[in-house]
Amino acid sequence: MDTTETKDRQTAIVEAESIVIRFSGDSGDGMQLTGTQFTDTAAFLGNDLATFPDYPAEIRAPIGTTAGVSGFQVHFGSREIFTPGDEFDVLVAMNAASLKVDLPKLRKGGVIITNTAGFDKKNLGLAGYPADVNPLEDGSLANYTVYSIDVTRHTKECLADLGLSMKEIERSKNMFVLGLLFWMFDEPMDYTVSFINEKFGKKPEIAQANIKALNAGWNFGDHTELFATRFKVAPAKLPKGEYRSITGNHATAIGVIAAAEMAGLPLFLGSYPITPASDILHDLSKYKTSNVKTFQAEDEIAGICSAIGAAYAGDLAITTTSGPGMSLKTEALGLATMLEIPLLVVNVQRGGPSTGLPTKTEQSDLYQAMFGRHGDAPLPVIASTSPADCFNTVYEACRIAVEHMTPVIFLSDGYIANGAEPWMFPTQDQLKPINVKFLTEANGADGKLLPYKRDEHLVRPWIKPGTKGLEHRIGGLEKQHETGNVAYTGANHAIMTHNRIEKIEKIANDIPEIAPECGSKKAKLCVLGWGSTFGVIKSVVSSLIEEGHDIAHVHLRYLNPFPRNLGELLSGYDKVVIPEMNNGQLRMIVRSRFLVPAEGINKIEGQPFTTRELREKFVDILKNMH
């Protein structure tokens, strides 16, 4: 595409099927925002995509150091995209530290766009380069296409006459880079311009500066003869429909709003801020006009306890957290199990144990979700498979909670919580109904109330305080069958324990059977996954199938109870391999439950699997099976 000013210039436009860009800079460089804006624009143009924000736990780690590098990765394409990509085609490196951290994952021949101001002596030193070594000048980047631009100076020049402080001007340099990338990928700037106007509505001078810097970046690409190549990524052939871009945490937030509305219940969130789950609290706090009450509790325990109180009072009640908070909620979760009231517990997993890796991803809370309570206290556990899938899965978790009168644990993780993808969103009339019934009259003989009388699913009635004539007491002490009165006899305890266990097992009749995502039920090798590894496994297995390998992908969303045909399905394969971002938690459960000699592929590096590493493992296993 030519513009009038550059009619005589030839910049080749290369058609690409998919591109991975890594925006990398200091924590304060605005890389998350830059990446998000680029992503949203690509989504509007009809690309399929996946993103991976990858940032440090410190809000502002020492400036210029490798510890402070914040990255945002987007993989967009004209074909279906399942992962944020193993390696980058384009690396935007705002300083020396970011180049140092991210260069190893740039593909050979890839493009580097740098801000030379971030490669001065001081920055090079902070990044740990030896004295007098500047990678931009020593020829070490000869295998890449390097564009060295003094972004800071260009931004200063174009904003010189706006009367802004140096700090405010510096802050706009990410917009210059974004403008340049929009030019480079031939994408329009309208979306970002309207975003800036909205975001800085009350500070028009800042909005103006950002838009000016954005345009300057575009014009820089257009006017200078620096760039030999531009790229064009055609729209993807996604199913027809209306789309939006969504992150896992946002999908979780609106999933519970939808569930509350479809259940006809007010929504209550009791939560204490924790990375990477806080965005769900932030999002729900914005939806007050949907009759959402958000309660920022004094601690994690009060987060779940206030939700238990709200559930008792008749709300759809949820609490959101991550691993360490989950540990604190454990005792109260036992209470909710004993009370048999509906409650949704969202655990956005991160690297553990203890404080662990707060901003990095892991799937290592499965044991905790399955077994982490004292006593025999099983609960439904359900895990989402992608950012957009958080909506359906959390909606289903809410449905199970209220229809089966039980706390439900919903597992997400940092990878899908912060990652985004296009989503063909449903309309209200496409949502599955959620049936809620409150008891309004005594349910026993002679007008007696039996709070723990069970229906055919072993579910007890939900009784709201305020209902006349049904006053009763419940609590954490063992209850007598049906009456709910305190009872300590051994026989009764056995009955109640079995009831609580069977009630959860019976949920298997209320969830779908499982079928392979791709490949047959009788393939040689079955790759069994759960949660956020869905995209990467699907991408690898489907391409191996195309290449003629006898392999299948089975993916679990329901972890407790398992789909009722899981054992039978797994027994049809010669071998089952389970990739997990933990040390083999699903593997142990599957082995003990079905006596299947499943093998594990385990990654505990705070980073999701890459397609390359899984492909190598699968091919290896297949080879050894001959």
Add this chain to the structure above:
Amino acid sequence: MAETQELLPKLTAKDLASDQDVKWCPGCGDYSILKQVQTVLPDFGVPKENIVFISGIGCASRFTYYMDTYGMHSIHGRAGAIASGVKTANPNLSVWVVSGDGDSLSIGGNHFIHLLRKNFDINYLMFNNQIYGLTKGQYSPTSEKGKVTKSSPFGSVEEPLNPAELALGAKASFVARSLDRDPKHMQMVLKKAHQHKGSSFVEIYQNCVVFNEGAFFPFTEKETKKELDIFLEHGKPLVFGQNEDKGIRLDGFTPVIVDLKADGVSASDLWIHDEHDKLKAHIISSFSDTEYNGVSFPRPFGVIYAEDRPTYEDAVTIQIGDLIARKGKASLNKILSGDKTWSIL
């Protein structure tokens, strides 16, 4: 606050007793508290289906099972957090927390201070027996220094908490104290707690017959009570003593005990109790364990402090109402689509 239903026949104390056998030790102070609560509740005119008792763990917390209202006997220390959720979800319920000194001040200390600070319209009854009863006799956060118990055979080395001081520090909007052996006084305090819109904290001295027998006898028994207690009444001078012959005067910020007969001081010179005066409430609450100029002060009972301020649940309801009035109720379809969408054709 729960609505009154005037057309219904008035409840009696008996209507509020559940069918469960009360299982506290014979002679436990909890019996009296249960009786006084069941006695005064009918006067409030709240239908019993709108009353909820939430308790934690400990002897006191069994209270819930004995009330024929809605109730939850929960887990140790968390009654306040659960009650916060109940009240926020349904502000029409009359919510009562029943807890002990260990439950509220030790394991539940965090929820305690935040409940008071946030000011839910909840009545919070803390039975203080200065001992752990249900675990069979260890010192509690209110046990006196030097207390010999199973877990402190050589005497506790810990400084006790003063619950009223803590409550004031946590910005409680209502702080009162009463005694298990003074039914009339307790009924009066319970009524005031109920009438107060906001978190009403009531500390009740409660005798543990088994593990801390007589801990409060100096304050509850006829022989010593009048010398050691001071009963506060709003607008009335601070007077105590066997023959109501002693008073308390303020010398700057320092309280001074004066002899009403000998000093020729008249009641008009005395400190007049103003339950809305926070600074003075702090001084009164400190009487329990602070000496001024080497003099010990009588233990204060009654309403130490009361302040009108918006409740948490009202603020939440108003904020949601205002937003809906201004912006209208959000449509689910609009939430599902968000602001920016695109079509694949």
